[in-house]
Amino acid sequence: MKRSIGRRCARAYLSVCGCHHVEEALRDVTDSTRQRRSEGAGNLRARLWALRQILTIGLYELRDWRHRPRGLRPGLALLLTLRSVRRNPGVPLLAALTLGLGFGAAAAIYGSYAGFSRPLPVPDGAEIRWVRVLDERGRNVSVDTEDFRVVREASQSFAELGALITGSSNVRAARGYPVRVQSAAMTAQVFELLRLPPQLGRLPSADDESDAVLISDELWRDHFAADRNIVGSEVQIDGTTHVIVGVMPPGHQFPFGQDLWTRLDPAASTDRIELVGRLDPAASRTIAAEEITSILEGRRTAADESALDLRVDVPRFTENRGEGGEKMILTTLLALVISLVLVSCSNVSNLLLGRALARADLLAVHAAIGAGPAQVFLQLLVEALVISLAGAAVGLGLAAIAIDYIQSTLSGHWGYYWMRVQFEPAVVLFTLGLAVVAGTLSGLLPAFRLRGADLSEVLRSDASAVVGGSRGRLSVILLNAQVMVSALALIIAILIGGALLRTRAAADLRADDVYLLSVALDGSRYEQPEDRRAFRGALRSGLNSNSEVGEMVFANVVPGLENSVDRLEIDGVERDPDTRPPRVPVIMVDDGYFDLFGMRTVAGTGLPGAASTSEELVAVVSSSFVNVHLKGRAPLGQRIRLAATAGEQWIRIVGVVSDLVVYRDNSARAHARVYLPFGAVEPANFHLLFTGPEMATATMLTAIAEIDPDLGVTGSFGGNKNARVRDLVNYIGRIYQTGGVLAMLGGTSTALVALIGLYGALAFEVQRRMAEIGVRKALGADQRAVLRFVTRTGLRAVAPGLVVGFIMSAGFSPLLGVMLGRMNPLDPLVYMGVFLAFVAVAAAATLIPGVRAARVDPATVLRAD
Amino acid sequence: MANDYLGEFEHLVLLAVMQLGGNAYGVPIRQLIAERAERDVSFGAVYSTLRRLEAKKYLRFACEPSGSPAGGRPRRIARATVEGEQAVHAARRRLRRMAESVQSPS
Numbered sequence: 001m002k003r004s005i006g007r008r009c010a011r012a013y014l015s016v017c018g019c020h021h022v023e024e025a026l027r028d029v030t031d032s033t034r035q036r037r038s039e040g041a042g043n044l045r046a047r048l049w050a051l052r053q054i055l056t057i058g059l060y061e062l063r064d065w066r067h068r069p070r071g072l073r074p075g076l077a078l079l080l081t082l083r084s085v086r087r088n089p090g091v092p093l094l095a096a097l098t099l100g101l102g103f104g105a106a107a108a109i110y111g112s113y114a115g116f117s118r119p120l121p122v123p124d125g126a127e128i129r130w131v132r133v134l135d136e137r138g139r140n141v142s143v144d145t146e147d148f149r150v151v152r153e154a155s156q157s158f159a160e161l162g163a164l165i166t167g168s169s170n171v172r173a174a175r176g177y178p179v180r181v182q183s184a185a186m187t188a189q190v191f192e193l194l195r196l197p198p199q200l201g202r203l204p205s206a207d208d209e210s211d212a213v214l215i216s217d218e219l220w221r222d223h224f225a226a227d228r229n230i231v232g233s234e235v236q237i238d239g240t241t242h243v244i245v246g247v248m249p250p251g252h253q254f255p256f257g258q259d260l261w262t263r264l265d266p267a268a269s270t271d272r273i274e275l276v277g278r279l280d281p282a283a284s285r286t287i288a289a290e291e292i293t294s295i296l297e298g299r300r301t302a303a304d305e306s307a308l309d310l311r312v313d314v315p316r317f318t319e320n321r322g323e324g325g326e327k328m329i330l331t332t333l334l335a336l337v338i339s340l341v342l343v344s345c346s347n348v349s350n351l352l353l354g355r356a357l358a359r360a361d362l363l364a365v366h367a368a369i370g371a372g373p374a375q376v377f378l379q380l381l382v383e384a385l386v387i388s389l390a391g392a393a394v395g396l397g398l399a400a401i402a403i404d405y406i407q408s409t410l411s412g413h414w415g416y417y418w419m420r421v422q423f424e425p426a427v428v429l430f431t432l433g434l435a436v437v438a439g440t441l442s443g444l445l446p447a448f449r450l451r452g453a454d455l456s457e458v459l460r461s462d463a464s465a466v467v468g469g470s471r472g473r474l475s476v477i478l479l480n481a482q483v484m485v486s487a488l489a490l491i492i493a494i495l496i497g498g499a500l501l502r503t504r505a506a507a508d509l510r511a512d513d514v515y516l517l518s519v520a521l522d523g524s525r526y527e528q529p530e531d532r533r534a535f536r537g538a539l540r541s542g543l544n545s546n547s548e549v550g551e552m553v554f555a556n557v558v559p560g561l562e563n564s565v566d567r568l569e570i571d572g573v574e575r576d577p578d579t580r581p582p583r584v585p586v587i588m589v590d591d592g593y594f595d596l597f598g599m600r601t602v603a604g605t606g607l608p609g610a611a612s613t614s615e616e617l618v619a620v621v622s623s624s625f626v627n628v629h630l631k632g633r634a635p636l637g638q639r640i641r642l643a644a645t646a647g648e649q650w651i652r653i654v655g656v657v658s659d660l661v662v663y664r665d666n667s668a669r670a671h672a673r674v675y676l677p678f679g680a681v682e683p684a685n686f687h688l689l690f691t692g693p694e695m696a697t698a699t700m701l702t703a704i705a706e707i708d709p710d711l712g713v714t715g716s717f718g719g720n721k722n723a724r725v726r727d728l729v730n731y732i733g734r735i736y737q738t739g740g741v742l743a744m745l746g747g748t749s750t751a752l753v754a755l756i757g758l759y760g761a762l763a764f765e766v767q768r769r770m771a772e773i774g775v776r777k778a779l780g781a782d783q784r785a786v787l788r789f790v791t792r793t794g795l796r797a798v799a800p801g802l803v804v805g806f807i808m809s810a811g812f813s814p815l816l817g818v819m820l821g822r823m824n825p826l827d828p829l830v831y832m833g834v835f836l837a838f839v840a841v842a843a844a845a846t847l848i849p850g851v852r853a854a855r856v857d858p859a860t861v862l863r864a865d
Numbered sequence: 866m867a868n869d870y871l872g873e874f875e876h877l878v879l880l881a882v883m884q885l886g887g888n889a890y891g892v893p894i895r896q897l898i899a900e901r902a903e904r905d906v907s908f909g910a911v912y913s914t915l916r917r918l919e920a921k922k923y924l925r926f927a928c929e930p931s932g933s934p935a936g937g938r939p940r941r942i943a944r945a946t947v948e949g950e951q952a953v954h955a956a957r958r959r960l961r962r963m964a965e966s967v968q969s970p971s
Binding site: 024025027052053059064 | 890891892895907908909910912913916917938940941
């Protein structure tokens with residue numbers, strides 16, 4: 001009877017109705033029913049009578065609800081909470097820190113997300129739309145000026161529509177060296193539709209001559225000394241004279257970081273234009289897209305190009321503009337962190353339940369002196385909220401530091417001009433909202449469990465009677481799943497984070513006195529490789545007479561930022577048709593490169609000098625290349641193919657040089673490089689690496705200006721023309737380390753959350769089995785046996801999760817490959833450390849209540865109900 | 866003193882509590898009212914009235930060990946307060962005064 005469904009339903013019904021003394025009412029009804037039965041009433045009649053009694057008790061409770069004392073006293077609840085926290089700060093502190101870690105991570109990620117998702121900073125920026133024309137496979141179809149003219153004339157959905165082309169230009173002011181900037185040629189409509197007036201001068205209009213240009217605030221300050229009389233001045237752009245008509249306000253770099261805007265003449269036919277417009281507020285995305293599709297189809301049908309099945313989309317200007325998919329990564333991360341916070345809620349809730357149980361007598365006293373169930377509920381909820389808000393304070397502190405760090409690391413080098421990661425009110429609001437939700441969720445479980453119980457019972461009985469019996473298989477499975485996931489996450493985070501943190505610039509890398517500059521020979525003057533080769537030759541001979549620049553080499557990439565990779569094929573090596581060929585960094589250098597960085601020739605010769613007339617393409621490879629890709633075969637004379645660089649042509653290996661170790665913890669695979677002679681490909685975009693005192697940069701700029709006065713040269717890194725290889729290498733190292741810190745933090749907080757959950761669950765479990773422990777002691781178990789029993793219970797509860805987590809880690813970590821650098825994916829130290837951490841927490845979680853259990857007096861425990 | 870009067874059912878319950886002494890809880894109160902006043906009342910009504918009387922300070926609850934010889938959990942036992950007893954007497958006086966001039970049917 002005691003555990004019957006009927007009784008459970010009755011208990012639940014009375015609790016919901018707000019009955020104060022559920023157990024007492026149930027006992028009265030049971031006793032009276034029994035008596036009626038003994039007086040001869042039939043079983044069914046007696047049951048129906050009992051049912052009616054229960055129903056009426058509930059109804060009377062509901063009727064009396066409005067007569068109850070209303071005195072919900074949140075102030076009292078807060079006072080009692082603060083008092084209890086002061087008396088026993090351990091659990092609340094632990095809970096606040098757990099939640100704080102989760103909140104901090106969530107707030108930092110939300111801040112980054114908000115920073116990357118800002119709208120275009122122009123009036124009604126959401127109305128600015130791209131007009132994208134796509135083919136049936138979703139690829140961009142180029143639009144020409146004629147398309148633009150037709151669409152602009154016919155479209156009703158756009159308040160204004162314009163066209164633009166982005167590129168880069170060399171700008172030469174009256175004084176100083178020319179500078180290379182991002183530029184955009186835009187039709188007059190684009191200037192208008194942004195609705196952003198210039199800070200000086202005016203916008204170019206359709207009536208202007210085509211030589212009108214607009215410059216950014218940054219360019220104006222850096223290269224025109226913020227001259228307020230600049231409007232009307234002449235400026236050389238790519239060798240032709242233009243007139244500055246205005247300066248845009250600070251921070252405006254539409255569309256992607258441009259510093260210079262020229263006028264695009266819609267009459268001059270070109271087929272690479274992009275359409276951008278301001279959507280009419282009355283038109284929707286679908287309507288606009290359909291309208292332009294039909295206009296374009298009509299035009300193409302008329303021009304007999306009907307074979308194309310076109311589709312038009314008008315996405316918001318900033319849509320899908322997260323370079324490298326940051327927004328997607330951040331959304332995923334945010335989802336992960338919020339689920340982590342929810343898991344930590346359940347764990348904190350367990351902690352609070354344990355704490356509430358330990359203080360159930362206090363709550364019972366409150367109830368006995370007149371606190372209604374609602375007040376007790378409020379009390380528990382306020383406790384959880386206070387802890388959660390304390391966690392939010394911790395989290396906001398962490399987030400402020402993290403956001404500042406993210407912005408300072410990435411600033412100027414990442415994302416689009418409208419993106420900015422900052423600690424803003426939205427982050428605070430988000431964190432507080434999350435804290436209130438998390439606090440409510442963590443407080444609800446203990447509040448419901450204790451509220452439904454007859455608290456006066458607590459004064460006389462064991463706490464487990466209040467919260468009910470078994471915690472069920474589900475919670476054991478959940479606990480083990482948490483242990484499994486967190487063991488996996490912790491091991492992977494330590495491996496990846498360790499590898500990233502250990503990625504530091506090699507001490508012997510020659511980088512301190514090597515400067516670098518970027519050159520782009522992409523104008524019409526340098527279309528042929530011979531033109532570019534002539535530029536190089538002229539520069540070299542111009543500098544020969546100059547003593548300030550020491551050595552100088554040309555390279556298409558700089559050490560540490562080897563972003564030019566190609567698929568490798570080796571002659572005579574059969575490869576599996578299902579797997580793609582490995583990727584190798586391909587670096588084009590001239591012959592002084594190896595000497596500059598102190599690389600030794602290990603076998604064969606160096607690269608052929610500029611004077612070489614050989615038709616055959618040759619390469620030099622690094623020692624690690626031989627080990628990783630040639631697997632010990634004699635390298636000299638081997639032939640390789642690099643499809644993207646040299647097409648189908650075979651390249652013969654003529655030499656092997658020692659590895660250039662930029663980051664000392666990179667794996668051998670990262671050092672496996674192929675060097676091609678610079679002159680063989682003559683790339684248009686390249687870096688100048690040169691040694692010398694700091695003055696060398698100015699000498700170099702002068703030498704370049706003498707050869708081509710219009711050629712703008714940029715600093716290789718963040719626009720700084722005095723940057724050294726060391727600055728670049730350190731900057732990239734810092735990004736690695738940021739990643740390492742984030743990985744470690746992520747892994748540690750996941751594990752911490754799980755460990756706290758583990759502690760809460762195990763401590764609760766031991767508390768619950770106190771009666772069983774009493775029986776064992778009564779049957780003769782000594783203290784040591786009890787401790788053994790308790791510890792075994794705890795360890796057994798987490799062992800399956802831990803074992804599966806370790807097996808998964810061992811299976812998964814070798815797949816991370818190059819991400820782990822020189823870290824051993826099966827590093828016994830890492831696995832042992834994680835294992836010990838989990839065992840230590842499990843042991844602590846069982847031992848602390850275990851010691852209490854061992855001291856327990858069996859008679860006391862058994863007497864309690 | 867708007868709340869100073871006793872409703873009829875409150876009167877019955879308070880009288881039952883006074884009569885039952887240290888054994889006044891749901892079952893016996895209900896039983897006593899059924900026997901003496903010949904009214905079959907529900908537990909809901911009894912609890913609700915006890916709560917109301919407690920709010921008027923005519924009775925209070927105390928936890929006492931179960932009176933059953935077989936043992937069992939302690940119970941919340943209702944006891945009339947001095948104010949409760951005074952209220953019963955006052956109600957009785959009022960009833961008597963009202964009834965004085967009314968002849969009972971013989």
